[in-house]
Amino acid sequence: MVRGVLFDLDGTLGDHEASVTAALTAWLPSLGVTCSAATVELWEEIAERHLVAWGRREVTFSEQRRRRLRDFLPAVGVAYEWTALDEVFAGYLTHYEAGYQAYDDAAAAVAAVASAGPAVAVLTNGSAVQQRGKLTRMGFHDIATVFTPDDLGVAKPDPDAFRLACERWGLEPGSVLSVGDNHAFDVLAARAAGLRAVHLDRAGTGPAEERQRIATLRELGAYL
Numbered sequence: 514m515v516r517g518v519l520f521d522l523d524g525t526l527g528d529h530e531a532s533v534t535a536a537l538t539a540w541l542p543s544l545g546v547t548c549s550a551a552t553v554e555l556w557e558e559i560a561e562r563h564l565v566a567w568g569r570r571e572v573t574f575s576e577q578r579r580r581r582l583r584d585f586l587p588a589v590g591v592a593y594e595w596t597a598l599d600e601v602f603a604g605y606l607t608h609y610e611a612g613y614q615a616y617d618d619a620a621a622a623v624a625a626v627a628s629a630g631p632a633v634a635v636l637t638n639g640s641a642v643q644q645r646g647k648l649t650r651m652g653f654h655d656i657a658t659v660f661t662p663d664d665l666g667v668a669k670p671d672p673d674a675f676r677l678a679c680e681r682w683g684l685e686p687g688s689v690l691s692v693g694d695n696h697a698f699d700v701l702a703a704r705a706a707g708l709r710a711v712h713l714d715r716a717g718t719g720p721a722e723e724r725q726r727i728a729t730l731r732e733l734g735a736y737l
């Protein structure tokens with residue numbers, strides 16, 4: 514029996530990718546750069562790399578943002594001052610946060626889980642302040658339980674992130690269902706910690722051999 518559903522946030526409840534693209538499209542021209550698909554891809558690749566270092570507690574959240582810019586700005590031909598990086602990042606962040614939106618299947622899915630009985634929580638690799646802010650702006654006021662590397666001291670794909678989240682939540686891992694868009698982070702790592710897991714494969718990119726796979730959160734009911 515499923516007693517709790519642990520949702521990932523970015524790419525699962527919230528459309529992180531669309532927000533990044535919209536933010537870069539709005540922000541880059543202020544630096545004299547035109548936004549292209551390649552620029553977005555570069556930004557994401559650099560972000561992923563430095564977020565991993567933050568998840569491992571090697572750098573602070575602010576420092577990983579500065580490191581992202583120190584890689585990104587020269588790559589798009591923008592000169593910068595080391596001391597101005599926080600201010601530069603704030604320009605991007607304003608657009609990113611303002612444009613952050615829930616997927617159109619997210620609110621109904623969370624409500625359906627809650628009315629079916631299981632508790633709802635979020636386990637995300639973002640910072641606690643930023644991710645709670647996103648949930649509030651998207652209208653998920655009923656999700657009070659949010660686990661982040663800030664609170665847990667460990668990030669996905671370390672299975673300990675799931676173990677600790679379940680422990681603090683007071684639920685047996687075997688009674689918790691993890692739902693997320695990243696197969697390695699949200700599915701394989703969750704199973705390694707003893708949870709059940711379903712892969713939200715919105716783009717249909719696989720892995721095809723994953724049997725617990727849904728294309729939208731509307732299909733989640735079959736797993737409760």
Ligand SMILES: [Mg+2]
Pocket residue numbers: 521522523524525693694695
């Ligand atoms: Mg995700």
